[in-house]
Amino acid sequence: MNMQPILSFAHSLINKAVSEGDSVIDATVGNGHDTVFLAKLVGESGHVFGFDVQETAIQNTTKRLQAEKVDHRVTLFHKGHETILDSIPETAHSTITGAIFNLGYLPHSDKNITTKPNTTIMAIEQILQMMQAGGIIVLVVYHGHEEGVIEKEQVLEYVQHLDQQVAHVLQYGFINQKNNPPFVIAIEKRK
Ligand code: SAM
Numbered sequence: 715m716n717m718q719p720i721l722s723f724a725h726s727l728i729n730k731a732v733s734e735g736d737s738v739i740d741a742t743v744g745n746g747h748d749t750v751f752l753a754k755l756v757g758e759s760g761h762v763f764g765f766d767v768q769e770t771a772i773q774n775t776t777k778r779l780q781a782e783k784v785d786h787r788v789t790l791f792h793k794g795h796e797t798i799l800d801s802i803p804e805t806a807h808s809t810i811t812g813a814i815f816n817l818g819y820l821p822h823s824d825k826n827i828t829t830k831p832n833t834t835i836m837a838i839e840q841i842l843q844m845m846q847a848g849g850i851i852v853l854v855v856y857h858g859h860e861e862g863v864i865e866k867e868q869v870l871e872y873v874q875h876l877d878q879q880v881a882h883v884l885q886y887g888f889i890n891q892k893n894n895p896p897f898v899i900a901i902e903k904r905k
Pocket of ligand 1: 741742743744745746747748749765766767768771793794795796816817818819820821827828829830833
């Protein structure tokens with residue numbers, strides 16, 4: 715396929731906004747796939763702040779980071795991403811240039827523990843406040859479950875009304891695929 719798949723598109727946007735030495739946020743670490751990607755992207759002099767409400771997710775991510783020998787580049791918080799502004803040290807706020815969310819539930823885990831529209835929106839607001847101009851927030855929206863449909867609608871409603879003087883907002887996804895395929899929302903803070 716010549717068109718870029720969803721996850722590779724999400725990563726390519728982050729790649730453009732983030733340079734070595736920057737700080738970034740993984741707002742939903744889960745099994746740590748994106749956390750490892752981000753830790754490699756920011757390099758030895760950069761830093762990743764990762765969040766998840768599940769102990770299993772923090773443990774799985776820690777193991778994955780250790781296996782890749784990048785665990786020292788990451789601070790993990792066993793907390794909801796709605797605490798981002800208070801959890802990340804204030805000195806690091808102005809160094810944030812990117813953030814990733816994978817909405818929904820952890821695969822092969824408790825499907826009742828899923829991201830929620832109000833806390834997702836709170837986290838986006840907090841990141842927009844601290845992030846550098848030119849920085850990008852990427853959300854991969856999974857909406858094949860009941861909670862996911864509600865979250866998709868509310869998050870879309872929120873981002874569609876972000877002031878265009880404050881942020882560029884993009885939606886990217888395949889519209890003829892069956893079974894509610896995930897799609898990307900990207901928010902770039904304007905300079
Ligand atoms: N990116 C992950 C990976 O590479 O494996 C997958 C993330 S999974 C789709 C969504 C994760 O969000 C789950 O691990 C879940 O525990 C977490 N989550 C749910 N509510 C959250 C919240 N308020 N703050 C942070 N994480 C949350």
